[in-house]
Amino acid sequence: MSAAANESNIEYIDWNNAFETLRKAYQLGIFVLIIGPKGTGKTTLVRKFASEINKQLSSVNFSLRTRESHLIGTNTIDNGQINFVNGILVHSMTQGDMLYLDELNAAEPDVLLRLDEALDDRRQIVLKEFHGQTIKANQDWFVIGTINPLSHVGTKELPPQILSRFPIRIMLDYPPEETELEIIRKHVNLGSASVEDSIRSAIKLASNLRRAASLEEIFYSPSLRETIAYSKLVATGTNAKVAAEIVFANVYHQWGEVEYRKVMDIIASIFI
Ligand SMILES: Nc1ncnc2c1ncn2[C@@H]1O[C@H](COP(=O)(O)OP(=O)(O)OP(=O)(O)O)[C@@H](O)[C@H]1O
Ligand SMILES: [Mg+2]
Known part of the structure; x- marks a missing residue:
């Protein structure tokens, strides 16, 4: 077994007091955006926070290849019967999990549009893919997004309406x-x-x-x-x-x- 397998046991040093902000945001049901350069502990912070509050974490790591179907879901045919298999977004909404949207500013506009719908104050999404069914988020649903500053390769500016869905923001820079x-x-x-x-x-x-x-x-x-x-x-x-x-x-x-x-x-x- 390689030494890297121990990463999940490593204690996280909360030098930025990010836990307090996350805890507050979770209590208030306000979504959070973490912004900071690569390798400053964003993913580790989110994982540790989820495990501290005992919440199931669903993660999406965005890239230009992340499709709507990945978030929303897809129709499958079993024995002639059409079934809808929930994507990560819909799954986390119905379960009331913590959804981690990593590197949001690498997502394509069509993907962001669907997220925009789910993240607004109504917290629901209409499945145009499945009879126009409306999915309402469980009240425990919580969302944390991360973005890298724009100087990073492959990042785009996140549209203002998406930014406004995450009104609590944590800046995680390199530590002292x-x-x-x-x-x-x-x-x-x-x-x-x-x-x-x-x-x-x-x-x-x-x-x-x-x-x-x-x-x-x-x-x-x-x-x-x-x-x-x-x-x-x-x-x-x-x-x-x-x-x-x-x-x-x-x-x-x-x-x-x-x-x-x-x-x-x-x-x-x-x-x-
Ligand atoms: N405060 C901390 N306490 C303990 N370990 C940390 C801390 N911050 C970062 N690390 C360690 O630094 C490494 C990079 O952290 P992580 O992958 O969470 O960064 P990131 O900001 O998500 O990076 P990227 O933007 O590239 O995804 C990991 O090995 C992580 O355990
Ligand atoms: Mg990361």
Whole structure:
């Protein structure tokens, strides 16, 4: 079994006080949008919250290929009889589950239109696919969406009427450096002081690269996934500088030698 199988047991550090906002929103039945760059813990936060309040989670990870039928459902024929099999949206509405709409701003307009209908104050949807039947949401139904900022590849602007369906918004950015170290501690057994020192340096490197990416000086911004992967490598004996090249520098080869060199120069100044 690989070490990754333990991810669900890892404690979530609620450094942003997001749980309190989510709890309140759930009590009030107001839908929530989480906005933040990749790898800042959005999905983990939603999963932990669902398990804390003991709620079944149904997830949709949107892409250009997500079809209406995936959300609404499809007709099937069994022994000459036509049956309707609920899609994820309809299923979660009827069950009163928590629906997680991940990367909403990658969805196509026709898909958003159907969501728009279900998410408005009436919380119901008309199944044009099945005799115009109206599905009303169970009163425990709760919806959380996430979007990446528009600088991310493949993201589009979410139409204002969809945004307004999620009037409570949580911004989840990269954590402060000390917090990032605490998060890493939940994933990796740091062991010696020298390992911890090199992880602190890697966090500093990551935050420099994030800043440079936000100023569009470089093409890629490392996430918590990178700092966690780096820490796992050095905690199991990989040399600090070698690990930094593997995790932080090599990705820039995608944009050519010049980009890669820029990052390697920074690494060389930090790791001897
Ligand atoms: N506050 C935290 N406490 C513990 N682990 C965290 C925390 N935040 C992030 N992580 C870890 O960081 C990694 C990335 O988190 P996650 O997949 O939830 O990010 P995301 O924002 O959903 O990313 P994406 O936008 O790419 O989907 C995971 O391994 C997760 O466990
Ligand atoms: Mg995610």
